[in-house]
Amino acid sequence: MKTRIVFTVFLIVLCVFSLSAKEKLHLKIGTYENSPKIFTDDNGEISGFWADITKEIAKRENWEIEWVHGTWDQCLQRLENKEIDIMVDVGLTPARQKRFAFSNEILLLSWTRLYTQEGTELQSILDLNGKKIAGLKGSFNIEGPEGLKDIVDKFNINCKIIEMDDYIKVFEALDKKIIYAGITNKDFGDKHEQDYRVERTSIIFQPARMQFAFTRDSELTPHLIDKIDQQIIKLKKDTNSIYYNSMEKYLGEQEKITVFPLWIKITIAIILTFVIIFWIFIIFLKNQVKHRTQELEQDITKLKQAEEEITKLSKIVETTCQLVVLTTIDGSVVYVNQAYLDISGFIESEVIGSSMFDFTAEEGMKILKEETIPQLLSSGHWQGEMIVRIKDGTKFPADLICSLIKNKNDEPEYFVAVFNDITERKLVVEQIKTSEEKYRVITENAKHIIITHDLDGKITYANNFALEYMNITKEEVIGQSIAEFIHSREDMDAMKQRQHDFITGKNNVHHYELNVKNLSGEYRILEVYGNPIIDSNNNITAVLIIAYDITERKKTENALRESEARFKALHNASFGGITIHDKGLILDCNKGLAEITGYTVDELVGMDGLLLIAEESREIVMENILAGYEEPYEAIGIRKNGEKYPLRLEARQIPYKGKEVRVVEFRDITESKKIEEEIKQRMRELEIFNDAAVDRELVINDLRKEVNEMLEKMGKKKKYDIVT
Known part of the structure; x- marks a missing residue:
């Protein structure tokens, strides 16, 4: 009876496993173009590091997968809308955790690299001020923690960020010099930087953990996360797995401000205003001339000369760096110059015929209606500050000079406005005020x-x-x-x-x-x-x-002088270079670091700390930064002159200005290495002498003394007791 029951149970289990084996799980997985991590090859197949790993896991789990191609932004939207089940190569951020579920195991470490136009010399992140920078739309590089937007905000960099559908378009825009700089992940850059006229900079930032992302509220998601995590762990443990083979295959290896006196700015603005007024007046005359051509045929020569002058004046207005706008009395825009279109981001058809109130920030609307227009109508002129809004919603302060243009009947007809962006000037004034207040407080206290x-x-x-x-x-x-x-x-x-x-x-x-x-x-x-x-x-x-x-x-x-000498000797003997950094970006350092590396303190502050580490040691240093490692370890350093040297690093996490950063001690161990090698040599000689000649005690004692002296120089205990 018992045998029959056991046999029945065995048949039931066998049937269940047989059914499970036959039913394949069909999964839709998002893909986009980001070679060499994931891309469509010449045969139309989805390839790359992520593709290899995903296919291997699907094969092991008996899943049937369907690749769904799109842009990066489209793939994330499809995942959120439950149109696909899984998205590869996704960096984890707090905002994305609210939208998606993530695997627990990290498949790849990456970071962001900055490229510029070929031939451009970029010294630091601060050189991006006022420039156009492109990146992948909706990507971790732009939106994530310590991403591009986070960094430009942290360093108060005023730049324009352009989002593109893929990294290829970023490199194409750099190649054509449409943008000043672009960001990609390190793997894409390593693969494609030779194919375009781009310049790799020394600036890297935002170390990131890349994982699988899943539809957040799907019943299938917990099962998929569990299975994928298990398979990633297995692949990482097997050094001959496709994880390591695929990784080797695809992934191996301040502008100077010139401040003009106010009277010069006013004079130039007034001159340009009168030039513009004159030019508009000429346009008016030109329209009249068209209706009276037959009556003025005898003045054709003079008319041509006048037209040439108009062209010159028009070029002046079109090429000036100031923003020029002409409106009717009711505020309808009839003309804007090229400088206005370049800075505002609008195209001409979007502006002409629109109301000037549509382009005025809320802060400036009251001034415009209650002060500017009434004064223009009464006195013909108005000058002051105004907040201007551009197409992307950005606002900036401007020095505005307005004039009223009347027709031949002395009736108001147009307003002409000349804008000067005074963002930099306002910043300098605020800095001066802050500096004055700071020094006043310092002095008083x-x-x-x-x-x-x-x-x-x-x-x-x-x-x-x-x-x-x-x-x-x-x-x-x-x-x-x-x-x-x-x-x-x-x-x-x-x-x-x-x-x-x-x-x-x-x-x-x-x-x-x-x-x-x-x-x-x-x-x-x-x-x-x-x-x-x-x-x-x-x-x-x-x-x-x-x-x-x-x-x-x-x-x-006298007592202090002696104490100071002891302290100075101890300090010089005990400390090397000290630096405080945030994800590799140097925030502060001491003179010791400058002496070791050959840079000045001013050059080091704001610099990427990984540039002080030789290429062969950067990966382990970056891993230790990400892991929060706090034990001493050795690496290879590189000085400003390119010289490499052995280095001992020891770091600690510390609070600094409201956040956690790392303080690191750099110690040049070149001499220690030399002494250590000498000690090893002497110890080898000692052992030879000790084994070969017991009766040569005096020679051995001399060698032991040398070893002890060298160990004392290194601050270590003596190895031998000397018999005299």
Whole structure:
């Protein structure tokens, strides 16, 4: 009986497995053109790294797959609409997690590389200011964390980002110099950069984990994720699998601002306004001439000359960098120059006949209606700032000069407006205000004496610390002679002579020690630094005094000097180059790093830190960055002059300005490597001597001493006890 039951169960299980084997799961998988990761080959077949892995998994799981081709953006939309089941080569972002489900296993690590037009010298990410940059529409490179949009926002870079359907179009646009720069993933760039006139830059960013993406709410999705994760794990464990073979096959290996005086800008704007007014007036005359051609045949020569002048003036308006707009009194646009079309992004047919109010930002609408137009109608002119909106919704501040044009009956007919983009000027002004406020706060809260006095020695300013130090109010000290606070007549005479020499240019060094007394009668020693305050005519008008109380320092100067020497020796012996970076982008560093690499500190800040690592070590360094690795390890560094050298790196995650970054110590171990090799050589010699000649103890002792001395130089313990 039991045997019959077991046999029945066996038949049922066998039937179930037989049915499962016959029923293939049909899956629709999205594909797009991103060679060599995934692409359509010359035979029309879907090929590339992702295609190989996907086909292998489908074969192992007995799935039937159907490739659905489209652009990147189309594929993501189809996945969200449940028109396909799986999408390959998708970078994980918070926004995408809300739209799709993702595999747990990472199939590929990638990052974004920046390319420019051939022959372009791009020094840093800041050189992209004011430029056009293209990338793949809807891609991780543009939209993802630390992507292009994130980086330009972080560094306040004002550039235009153009989204294209595939990376081929990005390289074609660079080749034709339609754009200044373009971004692709590293694998596409490595494969195709030789096919186009493009320049690879040293700027790489946004390390990314590439995974399979799935329809979020599908009942089938958990099953697909589980199966694909299992197969990826198996493929990675087998070093001879298609995962490694396919990877080897497809994936081996600030513009200077010229600030013109305001009066020049106004003069140029007025001249251009009158030129434009004159040109419009000529157009009006030209229309009249057409109706009176027969009556003016005798003036044909003069008319041709006038037309030539009109052409010249028209070229001036068309080629000027200023934005020129002509409207009727009711605001209907009748003319815009080429500069307006280039900057706004509109085409002429979209603007002509439209209302000027359609292109005015909400912030400027009230000014336009309540101030600009009424003043134009009353006085004929208006000048001020206006917020302008362009086609993509971007807004920028502009210096606007408007004039009213009247017809022959002295009736208002047109408004002509000339715009100047003042974004950079506003930024400079804001920076100046910020700088002034910063230094005012620093001065008022500085913990040392800051005083200014005129050429007669009368105090004109004293900071809070100076007032507290002298135990006096600001009202009591302003206007007093600085001599009132000097300890002795001898110090007074010496200070006066120094300042006289300083002011007359006989001595540019204004640094000395001075004995003073405060109102409590206490004598103190000050270290004084003086700097001239110079007016616009390069004349010295006053003197800035910065003084530090060094009384206590003087008392303990000898002890401090000895302590300082010990500290300096310890510092020089213990620390190499230190840098703080965010995903490889250097935020700050010390002089030690500059000395090791050959770059200046200013060159290093803002630089891609991977450029300090030799090509053969960059992959392991990038992996350690992504993994948050915090143990010491060795790599090969590269200096500014191209010299390679052995390097020990040790990093820690630290909070920095509201986010987690990495601090890394660079230590040049060239000498250590040499000493280590010498030690090994000496130890080999020692072993030879030890094995071959027991009776040569004195020679062995000498060798042991040398080994011990070398180990001490490296900061390690002695290896041998010396018998004397």
